[in-house]
Structure formats: structure tokens, C-alpha cells
Amino acid sequence: MIAPRRFLPSISSLLALEAVDRLGSASAAAEELALTQSAISRQLKTMEEQLGVELVQRDRVRLHLTPAAREYVQTARAALTQLAQASLKLKANPTGGTLSLSILPAFGMHWLAPRLQDFARRHPEVSVNLSTRLKPFDFASEPFDAAIHFGRRDWAGVDYLKIMREEVLPVCAPELRQKTSDPTWLLSAPLLHLDTRPDAWERWFAVHDLAAPGLRGMLFDQFSTMIPAVANGLGVALLPSYLVTDDLARGRLVTACDGPAVSLGSYYLVWPKERMIAPPLASFRVWLQEAFA
Known part of the structure; x- marks a missing residue:
């Protein structure tokens, strides 16, 4: 049940309070919201009267939010952000059925994106929105229904569906x-590292029964920037086989030593445990499971 109306200020009042807090003055808030400074003051006054709490300390120069108001506006800002995101989803797909998915750049571009046409064909009622995140995040503060996760089952508060090793x-x-x-020649070679997998080389050497403490080398945040560095002779990198198949076939890259590929983790679809699974996410999960049946 939604709270009684007397506890729900108007959107315009919340926008005024949020802008004053963020911009530091009523005049700046008025300019951003295309209102007059007096209109901003009236919005804040109306909210104070509705809630029965002082929100603003006034002097001749500017407005100052009270400590309680500064705490309150953090929650209000999050609610306004969620409402705006919901409106964008509705506008993008007025028939309903939007899935907002956080992806890892390389996996999303080279594995998932080429296969999404099949999902779109099977589920035309679902619009998939993609955005990249490199590390686990709090679903409560990010606008995602689910995410692609790599590594181990170490993301707190989520359920998992294994996609692939x-x-x-x-x-x-x-x-x-x-x-x-x-x-062993790689122990003295220039090694390239991915900052989200800082122990990848140590784990790879361990598989080959080699101790490799204190490895150093260039650091990258994405595979997309690492691959050109490898091709230009800057070092040796551990790269997913699905990313380098074409480069190996063309001779642009070569394997640095003989032996089979090594697995250092798996890809998972994850979603928050406390939320109900919406139909678009349910359809996406089934599609992934069928893809790897």
C-alpha cells in the first residue's frame, strides 16, 4: 500500500528541493528548472507546510538545507531517478516488457550481441537495454534487472544461472x-594484466605447477584495449579463446606456448534475490538455458 497522500510531496516540490541541494542556491535551481527564484521558494515552503518539518534555513543571501533535509533529499533523489528510468522504459517499449541488462564489454560485444537477434525473434515483446559495468554493484542503486558476471559465485544477494565456462x-x-x-619462458616475458582479474597470471602459472609471485606489467581495464597492445608486440596476454579465434587463424596473434586452454572462471547471469522475476527476465533466462542445452 502506498503511503497516505499527506506524506507524498509533489514532484515539482521534490525537484526543487533536489536542485537546491545539488546546486547550492535557489537561483541556480530556478535557472535549471526554468522557474523563478520565488517559485522555488514557494515550492519549498509548501513542502514544509505539508510535512510539518523545517527543510530550509533562509538568510538574505541564500537558502541552506537543514541536516535532516539533506538526508531526506538523498532518498528523494533516488526515487526521482527510479521514476525517470521507469518512464524511459515505458517510452522505449509502450507495450511493456523491458529488460535492462548490465554486461561485460567483451562478452557482451563478441558473444551476446551476435545472438540477441535470435532472442528478439523469439520474444518480440521484450526490449533489451544494454549497459556496461566492469564490477559487481548494488542492484538497489543501479537501474538493472540482471547482469552478466564473470568469475566465481561471489556476488552477494543474487541468484545465478551459469552461462558458459x-x-x-x-x-x-x-x-x-x-x-x-x-x-617457463613466460616468467620473464612482458605480461599484460586486466585490472578486474589481477591474479589471472598467477592462477594460470599455478595450473602449470609454476610459482609466479610478484608479477608485473602493463595494466588494462578492458580486453578491447589489450588486444591491439598484444598485436603490436607490447607483451603476452591471457585472452578468452572466443575473442582471439579469428586473430589466431589469420596469424595476427599466436599462442605463446603449447598446451590446452585453461579455465579461470565462468560467466553467469545474476539477478537480485529479493525481487520478483519479471516476465522479460524469465524469458531471457529460458532462452539462455536453451542456448546451452
Whole structure:
């Protein structure tokens, strides 16, 4: 049940309060909202009278939010943001059925995006909105229904659906490859690292029974910037096999040593436990499961 009307200020009043808090003055808030300064003051006064609480301390120069109002406006800002996002979803798909999905850039671009046409064909009633996030986040403060997660089942407060296991290969430019199949040469090679997988090389060496403490090298935030660096001879990188298949076939990259690909983690679809599963997410889960049946 929604709270009684007397506890719900108008949207215009909340917008005025949020703008004053963020911009620091009634004049700046008025300019942003295309109102007069006196109109901003009236909106705040109306809210104070409705709630029976002082929100603003006034002097001759400017308005100052009270400590209680500054705390209140944080919740109001989050609610306004969620309402705006819901409106955008409604506008994008007026028939209903929007899925907002957080993706990892490389996986989303090279694996998921080429397959989404099949999902769209099977479920034309669902609009999928994609946005990238590199690390786990709080679903309560982000506008997503679900997310693509890599690694282990270490995201708190979510349920998991395993999508696929990722296998990585050590690759480099052809001129950097040593004439040996022994992986020990990589211990002294320039190694490239992904900042969201800081222990990837240590784990790869451990699979080969090699100790590799204190590895150093260039750091990247995405595979998309790492691959050109590898191709230009800047070092050796651990890259997912699905990303380098074409480059290996064309000879642009080569494997840095012989041996099978190694798995350092899996991809999962995750969604918050406390929410009901909406039909678009349910359809997407079934589609993923069928894709890997």
C-alpha cells in the first residue's frame, strides 16, 4: 500500500528541493528548472507546510538545507531517478516488457550481441537495454534487472544461472613468440594484466605447477584495449579463446606456448534475490538455458 497522500510531496516540490541541494542556491535551481527564484521558494515552503518539518534555513543571501533535509533529499533523489528510468522504459517499449541488462564489454560485444537477434525473434515483446559495468554493484542503486558476471559465485544477494565456462590462452605477436613449448619462458616475458582479474597470471602459472609471485606489467581495464597492445608486440596476454579465434587463424596473434586452454572462471547471469522475476527476465533466462542445452 502506498503511503497516505499527506506524506507524498509533489514532484515539482521534490525537484526543487533536489536542485537546491545539488546546486547550492535557489537561483541556480530556478535557472535549471526554468522557474523563478520565488517559485522555488514557494515550492519549498509548501513542502514544509505539508510535512510539518523545517527543510530550509533562509538568510538574505541564500537558502541552506537543514541536516535532516539533506538526508531526506538523498532518498528523494533516488526515487526521482527510479521514476525517470521507469518512464524511459515505458517510452522505449509502450507495450511493456523491458529488460535492462548490465554486461561485460567483451562478452557482451563478441558473444551476446551476435545472438540477441535470435532472442528478439523469439520474444518480440521484450526490449533489451544494454549497459556496461566492469564490477559487481548494488542492484538497489543501479537501474538493472540482471547482469552478466564473470568469475566465481561471489556476488552477494543474487541468484545465478551459469552461462558458459571461459577458457583463456596466452597469446602474443608472432615476433615475440619464443622457439620453445615450455611455459617457463613466460616468467620473464612482458605480461599484460586486466585490472578486474589481477591474479589471472598467477592462477594460470599455478595450473602449470609454476610459482609466479610478484608479477608485473602493463595494466588494462578492458580486453578491447589489450588486444591491439598484444598485436603490436607490447607483451603476452591471457585472452578468452572466443575473442582471439579469428586473430589466431589469420596469424595476427599466436599462442605463446603449447598446451590446452585453461579455465579461470565462468560467466553467469545474476539477478537480485529479493525481487520478483519479471516476465522479460524469465524469458531471457529460458532462452539462455536453451542456448546451452
